[in-house]
Amino acid sequence: MSEAIEVQSSPEATNPFALSIKGIDLHYGAAQALRNISLDVETQKITCVLGRNGVGKSSMLRAIVGQHPVSKGRILLDGADVTKAPPYARAGRGIAYVPQGREIFPQLTVRENLEVGFARLPRKQKFIEEEIFELFPILKDMLSRRGGDLSGGQQQQLAIGRALVTRPAILVLDEPTEGIQPSIIKDIGRAITYLKQEKGMAILLVEQYLDFCRELADVVHIMDRGEIVHSGPAEDLDKPHVRHHLTV
Structure with a gap:
């Protein structure tokens, strides 16, 4: 089936949200991982999803980027229904994914890892923008390193830089602070804020680091047992009844 068929136009094309998830369920065989998940990710906003381990956060991201089919519901990118579209078609509509665990290619150089992002770009755009090195100077210093x-x-x-090479409109990050030293967490936070404010990106961030989300997020959603149990502004994270959902 061609991309033109799989990515269908929608009467909601005027939707102000770059990404809309509407009542999705997701199953792994007989096990249900997501239940009626709905959320919106707005342009020039950072939307953070928090929750304990195993509540379905990564499953939700895999559904959004097309790595696992949903059992029910719809996924809209810029108003277009991409629920049945493959990952490459969603990437073609401007979504970029930084997975948990980074998934860089260890035997390729830093430059070659970045150039992997060229795959979806037209020939004239197949270059690494200097802005990526301004955000992450260490990458320029290590271009020839594996x-x-x-x-x-x-x-x-490097994983975030590779995603940015694709010139996305929507950036999806799965726990970018996991196992990272504090100084680099600050660098990543500054980069995410820059992408929101200066590039106008819609950013969906899955995290467990509460302070990181409190500092960056405009909107927070909290998941538990495959469901969203709270949605609201980042300031809600200071409320005891909200923090209760995040305690072990």
Whole structure:
């Protein structure tokens, strides 16, 4: 089936949200991982999803980027229904994914890892924008180093840089602070804020680091047992009844 058929136009094309998830369920065989998940990710806003381990946060992201089919509901990118579209079609509509664990290519150089992002770009755009090196200067210093030789924090910067090479409108990040030293967490936070404010990106961030979300997020959603149990502004994270959902 062609991309033109799989990515259908929608009467909601005027939707102000870059990404809308409407009542999705997701199953792994007989096990249900997501139940009636709905949320919106707005342009020039950071939307953070929090929750304990195993509540379905990564499953939700895999559904959004097309790595796992949903059992029910719809996923809209800029008003277009992409629920049945493959990952490459969603990438073609401007969504970029930084997975948990980074998934860089350890045997490729930093430059080659970044150039992987060229795949969806027209020939005239197949270059690494200098802005990426301004956000993450260490990448420019290590272009000839193998990805596997980088520290965990440097690999995370590389994974984000690779996503930015695709010139996305929507950036989806799965726990970018996991196992990262504090100084690099601050660098990543500054980069995310810049992408929101200066590039106008819609950013969906899954995290467990509460302070990171409190500092960056405009909107927060909290998940528990495959469902969203709270939605509201980032200031809600200081309320005891909201924090209760995040305690072990």
